[in-house]
Amino acid sequence: MAKSFALVSSSRRQAAIAALALAAIVVHLALRYGGNATVAAQANWPLWIALALGGVPLVLELLGKLLRREFGSDLLAGISIVASVVLGEYLAGTLVVLMLSGGEALENYAVRSASSVLAALAKRMPSVAHRKHNDAVDDVALEEVAVGDVLVVFPHEVCPVDGTVIAGRGVMDESYLTGEPYDMAKTPGSPVLSGSINGDTALTIRTDKQAVDSRYAKIMEVMQSSQQQRPQLRRLGDQLGAYYTPIAVALAIAAWAASGEAIRFLAVLVVATPCPLLIAIPVAIIGSISLAARRAIIIRDPAALERADRCRTVILDKTGTLTYGAPQLVGEKLAAGFAAHDVLALAASVERYSKHPLAAAIRRAGVEQNVPLAEVGEISEAPGAGLSALVDGRRVRITNRDQLLSENPAAAGELPPPGGGMECVVLIDDRLATTYQFRDAPRHDGAPFVEHLAPQHGVQRIMLLSGDRESEVRYLADAVGVSEIYASQSPEEKLEHVRRETAQGDTLFVGDGINDAPALVAATVGIAFGQASDVTTEAADVVVMDSSLAKLDEFMHISQRMRRIALQSAVGGMAASVVGMLLAAAGYLPPVAGAVTQEVIDVIAVLNALRAAWPPKTLSHVN
Secondary structure, X not given: OHHHHHHHHHHHHXXXXXXXXXXXXXXXXXXXXXXXXXXXXXXXXXXXXXXXXXXXXXXXXXXXXXXXXXXXXXXXXXXXXXXXXXOOOHHHHHHHHHHHHHHHHHHHHHHHHHOHHHHHHHHHOOOEEEEEEOOEEEEEEHHHOOOOOXXXXXXXXXXXXXXXXXEOOEEEEOHHHHOOOOEEEEOOOOEEOOOOEEOOOOEEEEEOOOHHHOHHHHHHHHHXXXXXXXXXXXXXXXXXXXXXXXXXXXXXXXXXXXXXXXXXXXXXXXXXXXXXHHHHHHHXXXXXXXXXXXXXXXXXXXXXXXXXXXXXXXXXEOOOOOEEEEEXXXXXXXOXXXXXXXXXXXXXXXXXXXXXXXXXXXXXXXXXXXXXXXXXXXXXXXXXXXEEEEEOOEEEEEEOHHHHHHHOHHHHHOOOOOOOOEEEEEEEOOEEEEEEEEEEEEOXXXXXXHHHHXXXXXXXXXXXXXXXXXXXXHHHHHHHOXXXXXXXXXXXXXXXXXXXXXXXXXXXXXXXXXXXXXXHHHOOEEEEEOXXXXXXXXXXXXXXXXOOHHHHHHHHHHHHHHHHHHHHHHXXXXXXXXXXXXXXXXXXXXXXXXXXXXXXXXXXXXXXXXXXXXXXXXXXXXX
């Protein structure tokens, strides 16, 4: 709040100075050309007032920067104001005050405008939720909603929290959050996102996250913080200004020395300041942050936007990044005397009561093959020993190879040779029935994403780091087209590997687990997928809320596009200013005309920078 108040206060102060300067110029021109010689003699009074009340504070502020050795191109404005007063060119000096203060006010306005979509989204969020208890529904403040509460979302209302549907069927419009232009079907078990708009039917949901932890809240945090931050690309603009300023001063001095006219010194400096890069670059950054947030990409560190396009090494985690993080049943080795359909029916019946990651894969296979589920009794799951239950009078046990062999070494002759991936063993009435094989399937967009990194983003090396064994990592790498792999990596080894690569050049690391957090911090740009833990997302520079490589590609394109637009505005504006300086040095552009010319250049640069907030037709080449 303090930063926000300071931004508003500074904006108002700059706007007031700009208004004073503009009023002084208007009154000066009216007095000067009003036709009365006596009145015309007093025409400079408004300019003196504007220079005293507006110019002096600006010069003092810029002098403070000079003492701190901050040699930005806005220092040219201070030199111009002082030179105009010394040379008696009060109108030109007041125009510089107008440009400098007006530029700051324009920057603040443009920054707020770039985030206008998110601001509109903030107004849509409800302040109350309809909490259901027994048969009663009461309205409660949104901050009172707790995880596990049952809420009712009425037709056409905005969903207040992230949750899961437990009753009702309908659709929700999630386009504000995901960018997808169609309604998403919602049935019991479907996730719902805060900020989405309900359709024509009421839905009953269970709260999974408090409002402050929801996706909507994360996007709002970006809106509130992004306007305040001065990211690295802005500092790059100041660094460019450090070169630009002495060049402009040297050209102004040369023009003065060559012509013998001090007025040319002032004319050159007026055209040279303020440089468009001081205004346009932050506008492009904030616009890109807003665009990314609309695409469910949360940019926690705006400097990542500038750094990502420079990364020539991409390091990818395996599970949950290039895979779905959900093992699938891909094969079985059935023992003699058993039918695959019957064994799957018994196994799926038992796995309904297990939280093991492989249990979900067996249940999904049962649903896909439409096997009948039976009643289960006497179920137990001892730690490390697997699941055991009585199903239709048959004893069913699901365990792993090592556990079975530790209990019965003779079973080694019955078990098939170990294959790739994960596995479990199913025993029926103490007889080996089948060995199921599982793999974490590669994402469907994994291969297209990897394939296009080099031609579209200039990536030179793609590496795969994983804690899994090499056979699993190699299987995935072959499937998506990555040749450089490092398997069986501990978190410490991942961190050391990323540090070593980052020391050699900029790196982009993508992960989604707690063990990825150190590597995310060590990389030049760390990107976490949205299903990651709080620890991981805190360590990341960027959080992709939808676990999708296409969304990751969108961020990379947004970064690429932002840098291109920012440099267009900054370099283009500087080039135009240089042309103006040369004209002023040659005597073709007096100080007043030069000030007007520079103002036009600034406006054009800012308008071009605002394009960063506009969504292009295509943001990703990955399907």
